[in-house]
Amino acid sequence: MSLRLSTVILPHLRWHEGGRAAWQRAEELGFHTAFTYDHLSWRTFRDGPWFGALPTLTAAAAATDRLRLGTLVTSPNFRHPVTLAKELITLDDISAGRITLGIGAGGTGFDATALGQEPWTPRERADRLAEFVPLLDRLLTEDSVTSEGTFYSAHEARNIPGCVQRPRLPFAVAATGPRGLALAARHGQAWVTTGDPKLYETGTPEQSVQAIRAQAGKLADACEAIGRDVAGLDKILLTGFTPDRGRPLESLDAFVDFAGRHAELGFTEIVVHWPIPDSDFAADEKVFERIAMEAPAQLG
Template sequence: MRHGVLILPEQRWRDARTRWTRAEEYGFDHAWTYDQLMWRWLRDKPWFGTVPTLTAAATATTRIGLGTMVATPTYRHPVPFAKEVMSLDDISDGRFTCGLGAGAGAVDDLVVDPVERTPRERADRFAEFVELTDLLLRQRVTSYDGEHYRADEVHMHPGCTTTPRTPFAIAATGPRGMRLAARYAQTWVTAGPPATFDARPYELALPGVAAQVRMAEDACVAAGRHPGSLRRLLLTGAAVGGVLDSVESWRDAAGRFAEIGITDLVVHWPRADFPYAGDERVLEDIARDLTATSAGGRR
């Protein structure tokens, strides 16, 4: 199993830099940040832009993977966004993963566009968003004529350093999103039960996550893809709780989720208060655990 950490973009870079470099020093495989304009309970708190944050993180680190968790059509257009992805791919020397999701129709949506969309409308838009972003990153010149997006001879030079393009990590809990992940993604992402922010103990979340894993595998089979070629990332902390209570709970959760097919386990960097309140010393204990097992292979 690979392990990651999500760092909220809430600190000025002079302070945030330490967290990103420490995540690499701790031995995490990847580090992520949310791609939103404002965020839920922290709407009146500091919140910085995702792409500049990841660009700075890419220049401050050398090994750790970096990613968006997750970019959505809420306020992203595939053409300028693809340029940013291509640039992050270059600056990070291929360490960037483009995390994508449909959006939930929450605060960011209404701030940018007051038109409320149904889940089906958001899914339709997201399907085009993924398709066009994929084409832009694969091709040097792209034209596209869809219901939600148009592009006329968009040039993408020099293209991604990663071939055939920057990897996608697609968040999905329903059949349609799973099909998109099976077709386009290198990694499928879940946070457990959809639209849930009341964290239940991870032991209780296991059956639901296992069912989602089976759905993702079935989507791969239906698409003619080997299920083992799709990584399965679980973001804990929102709907799946208790993982960072101690290093022992982290070890237990990692083992249990690995047994049901999760390949990547991501925790939030502990904060001093709600949300994701926790003790940073647990991360230090995890770091020692990762260091101790790295020579013989990860859990």
């Protein structure tokens, strides 16, 4: 399988002031998927414009024809499986089956307290994700679901006619710990990593590659434990959070070298951030577009 190139378009632009144009340009450039973050606000963008992920993806679905669309990632921090399933089925229908759900445990950012709750511990986040994903799986594949859980319940929740994609839209599970990797192995059609966050500030690119190789090995072990071939699971690397930071987007050659090293680890998809001036995701737009148009052929 050739290495796919995808992008993340943050939902910070008004739709009629650059938002629509970015998604349409992503399709023109040939990106496989355009994702967006599913947060209520995020890091340095907190005090500026920030729009909802699912309405943005719905608008993007209407404005494009071929581009796959998705969240990277949705979490239980402010979502419930019952309402999320209904919205995803609707979005999958509007897009004619072009939706991928990136899903993970979430973190301790602004989403974690926006509803008035105390931030959950890592164990609590893992506990919730372990209940959230299987229930969401059922809600997207069964016409009627009743389930009583510790954190999430459903009572005769109807989801007819279900997804356009069968048996449901794909899950891309973001995980590095054993419980999350087990969920990816059992329920995922893809696995997502950003690398090892402990290496971001002081690590080297070589150390990062080794850490990601170890993560991929643990994913293979999780798949083996349930009798699944890890080769059947797509592996997605969300860039921008490894020690390389933005260097892979400095030139076509730099990106091809970066992507090639990770393709050797078994990755099937590399995701780059759409350039945002004066931010951590600043990049030369001409170089970015050249990478989008030319890198996939060189990596094929």
